[in-house]
Amino acid sequence: MNKKIMDNKKYKISRRDSLRYITLASMSTGMFLSCNPEEKQTEVEEHGHEHPETAEGFANLSEEDLQLLNEKFFTDHELETVRVLGNIVIPADDRSGNAEDAGVPMFIEFMMLDQPMLQIPMRGGLKWLDLQALNRFDAEFINCTPEQQIEIVEDIAYPEVAKPEMSQGVAFFNRFRDFVATGFWTSQMGIEDIQYLGNKPTIWEGPPKEWLDKLGVSDIT
Structure with a gap:
């Protein structure tokens, strides 16, 4: 079974199992808007970072969503933290790339802009992560080993075994992990990874005989 490794010891989670814990978003990620190089340079100068590039561009988005895609929420440092932590949640394996490759950092930034009530918890959680790293290792999270x-x-x-003093970090990571899973599994890469084929026409031949036998009936028509 294909596995995603969340650490180098015991932290192994099947990405397919993770589908049970997330609500799939309606929009697909991993396909970014392309733009005029001069416009892109202007955005970088104004906001400090640019979105990574992939081939296709978003499809079927509203004017409001398209406008949000051209805005920025994260600072450079925050975006890098999102990238690093996202790749810890879903690293690359022999079937697909990591969270970054699927466009998860951009998806999370879009969600912050689309739902402003999420901004304070996200920004606070990233700051909490850095404070933990500084206290333990005298380095911000992205600069730790x-x-x-x-x-x-x-x-x-x-959450079930975390220490009480870690409660803020637990709450942040629960939300963050859900964002990463949603962004990955609704991206083109994630859909291809699980080999989802969609609905296909079939011929109804009635319920399986073993279930009819179990129910003690011979026919339900």
Whole structure:
């Protein structure tokens, strides 16, 4: 079974199992708007970072959504933290790329702009992560070693065993993990990874005989 490794010891979670814990978003991610190079440079100068590029561009979005895609919420440092943490949640494997490859950082930024009530918890959680890293390792989260990053993540990834003083981090990581899973599994990459084929026509031949036998009936018509 295809696995995504959340750490180098015990933290193994099947990405297919993760589908049980998320509500699939209606929009697909991983396909970004292309824009005029001069316009892109202007955005970078104004906001400090640019979205990564992929091939196709979003489809079937409203004018409001298209406008949001041209705005920025995260600072450069916050976006890099989102990128690093997202790739810890869903790293690459032999079937697909990581969260970053699927466009998850852009998806999360879009959600922050689309639902402003999420901004304070997200920004506060990223700050909490940095404070933990500074207190433990005298470095911000993105500048810690992979082992140090995993140590912090392990302390907030299991709500049922997390220490009380980790409650803020647990709440943040629960939300963040849901964002990452939603962004990945509704992207073109995520859909291809689970080999989802959609609805297909079929011929109804009635319920399976074993179920009829179990119910003690021979026919339901």
